[in-house]
Amino acid sequence: MPASFADESALSLHGVAVDYRVGGGVVHALAGVDLAVQAGERVALLGASGAGKSTLLDVVAGLVRPTAGSVTVLGEPIGDLRGSALRRHRSQVGVVRQAHGLPGSLRVIHNVNGGRLGSWSALRGLSSLVVPLGREEVDAALERMDLGGLSDRRTGDLSGGQQQRVAVARTLVQDPRLVLADEPVSAVDPRLSSDVVTALCAPSDSGERRTVVLSLHDPDLARDHVDRVVGIRAGRVVFDLPPADLDDDLVTDLYASV
Incomplete structure (x- = not known):
């Protein structure tokens, strides 16, 4: 990690487990994950579909409550936050989800402005x-x-890739301290993928280096844009290393062991 990063934890997970009951059994979506990300770091999560990347991001975002373990984000144990404290915290965390979360009936400008609702009063938003x-x-x-x-276009009239980029634009307008992006280029043309990841990893409006954690399937995008690559398999962290150390054999093993 470069020495220029602040000696401050942006997020930390200790022994985090997430279990789901499916039929008569239990699925371990996360199994004892330990992960720390310093302020200003850019981290990519790599792993096959179903490995636990989305669940890990949802836990950090406060959208999924862990079955076990502790989660601290931007200095706050997120399980303890309620009411106005939780809303204030969420305004500092930008989330790009695979489902986008964009009402199709709204114009694009309204969906992008949705990134600012956490810092606007209800009257201003209306x-x-x-x-x-x-x-x-x-x-x-x-x-x-x-x-x-x-x-001014209706969001529902856009293609899936365009809607995904609208969701990224919403996060850019929000200007959060922490960005959590789940496969933010899955529906984007390859020629634009690098531009989207570059924008997410760009400094904040104040010029500070923003903390970014994003899940990707493309190892080359990770090598080009992040400071660390974390491999996830079967709900566990199997490697955590600089992108220069991510060789093709590691990537092949990560996806072949599913």
């Missing part, structure tokens, strides 16, 4: 649905996603 606020910032974020000129 008034923006009538006369959209922050159009300049929204248009700039859309331009970075190669979606210029689409702010």
Whole structure:
């Protein structure tokens, strides 16, 4: 890890397990995961579908409660947060999920502005649905996603790849301290994938190095953009190393052992 990173933990997981009951049995989505990410680090999670990457990100985002273990995010034990403290915390964490979470009936500008609802009052959020606020910032974020000129389009009329980039633009407008992105380029054209990951890993509006944890299937994207690569298999961390040490044999073993 470069010495320029702050000596401050952005997130830490200790002995985190997540179990789901399926039929008459139990599925161990995560099994005793220990992971620490320092402020300003960019970390990629690699692993096959079903390995536990999405569950790990959902735990950090506070969307899934672990069966066992502890989770601290931005200095807060997230299991203890309630009410206004939880809303304030969530405003500092940007989440890009595979399902996007974009109401298709809304115009693109409203979905992108959704990234700011955590820092806006309810009245401001409602008034923006009538006369959209922050159009300049929204248009700039859309331009970075190669979606210029689409702010007034109905979101449901866009392709899946375009909607995925709208979700990324929403996170850019939010300007969070921590970004959690679950396969943010799964539906994006290969020529744009690097641009999307570059935008997610870019410094915050204040110029600070943002903490980013994202799951990917493309090892080359990980090598080009992050500081650490964490391999996940069967709900466990199987390696945690600099991208320069990620060789083809490791990648083959990671996916062949499913």
